[in-house]
Amino acid sequence: MEVRQLRAVVAVADTGSVTRAAVLLHLVQPAVTRQVHALEEELGVELFVRSRTGMRPTEAGLAFVERARRALTELDRARAEVQPSVEVGGSVAVGLLDSLTEAVAVGLVARVRQDYPGIRLRLMTGYSGHLQEWLESGTVEIALLYDVTTSASVAVRPLFEESLWAVAPPGDWPGGPVALTDLAAHPVVMPAPPHGLRTLLDGACARAGVELDGIVEVNTMITQKRLAASGVGWTVLPAVAVEADVAAGVFSGGPLPVTRSVVLARSAGRRPSPAMEVVSRELERGVSHAAFSSPPPRYKD
Incomplete structure (x- = not known):
């Protein structure tokens, strides 16, 4: 062989x-x-x-x-x-969360191609649970994950806390924070298990004694957005994925009293290569920009 x-x-x-x-x-x-x-x-x-x-x-x-x-x-x-070699090179497999892919992928690839042409990137998108499995199996070398702490198998670096937002059809919500009881008053397009967002939402509703009227389960963010924009029902998405769209009037909505932590993770048992260090740094830079700036609307129906 x-x-x-x-x-x-x-x-x-x-x-x-x-x-x-x-x-x-x-x-x-x-x-x-x-x-x-x-x-x-x-x-x-x-x-x-x-x-x-x-x-x-x-x-x-x-x-x-x-x-x-x-x-x-x-x-x-x-x-x-x-x-x-004076040039950092090699391949790096990166796991990206669906909600952050659109915000960080283009910038990450552009910066790496410009400053480190010897690095080859492989980008894979998935749910946080799937990304963690890929990280532990070696399918990806670094990944963005939600609500994961350092363990014997995974080393993490916290990046930021993000709010979940209730996303409503245009004109359905006047703006400002949304209580879970407000969300429960409307039909809801639910993220499908095993999405980490679904687990977090179910837990928050259980603690608050709130039951949502889930009319359909979907497994992609773009489908959640399209159904909400068309008036089928409300949905729940991370702030970074919808703030600009709400500001542009594509949706209405606001933050829920539910947050989660975004972390940059790698295998704890693997020494990072120079290429991994570079990509980790550029990925962290891109995530910070996406989280703490106001990007233009990204959603087009």
């Missing part, structure tokens, strides 16, 4: 075809085909389903690609750490 074979398999899985993988790897197509076939023969299983429209991983292929990607990431990190 060779590194070039691992890179070929991962590239084919990412692009969906040998032709596109060959372009990505700066190889001729037959070379990529040979590397994939050689690895399949060594493993004794087919890693891809071939069709006229391209190649997609089999169940065995999905499992192997995940492990191969981690192995290549570790090799890239090791190379960057031991090779003498």
Whole structure:
């Protein structure tokens, strides 16, 4: 099993075809085909389903690609750490919260590309619980999480406390704080479990003795926004995701008496590479800007 074979398999899985993988790897197509076939023969299983429209991983292929990607990431990190160079390089996998992705991703990529062109970023978006699992398994190396404290497996750096907001259709709320009883007086588009926001909201309502009229559960922020804007019902989202939209009149609403802590986390058992340190610093900078400035409205229906 060779590194070039691992890179070929991962590239084919990412692009969906040998032709596109060959372009990505700066190889001729037959070379990529040979590397994939050689690895399949060594493993004794087919890693891809071939069709006229391209190649997609089999169940065995999905499992192997995940492990191969981690192995290549570790090799890239090791190379960057031991090779003498004035330029910071290597790959860094970053886990981003859905509510913060739009606010920080573009700036993060732009700053890293400009100042550290040797760093390759891989951005993955998910719920806080999923991101923590990916962090502990090595799928991502640093991640933004909610309400997590330092433990034997995860080292965290608190970034800021954020309010949850009740988000209403335009004109439904005059502005200012929203009590949980005010929220309960309206149908609510609920974030679906296992979203950390749902867990936090359920806990706050239970302590206050309030029961929400959840009319539908959804698992993406953009769907919550669209349903609220269309008048289907109210919803609950982090302040950073909706303050500018409320100010622009896309929604009405205001802060609930519920807060949560945003932290920057990494594996406690892994020494951060120079590239990870750089990306962590730039990510923290981007989050601070998103949390403490007033960005223009970001939502478009």
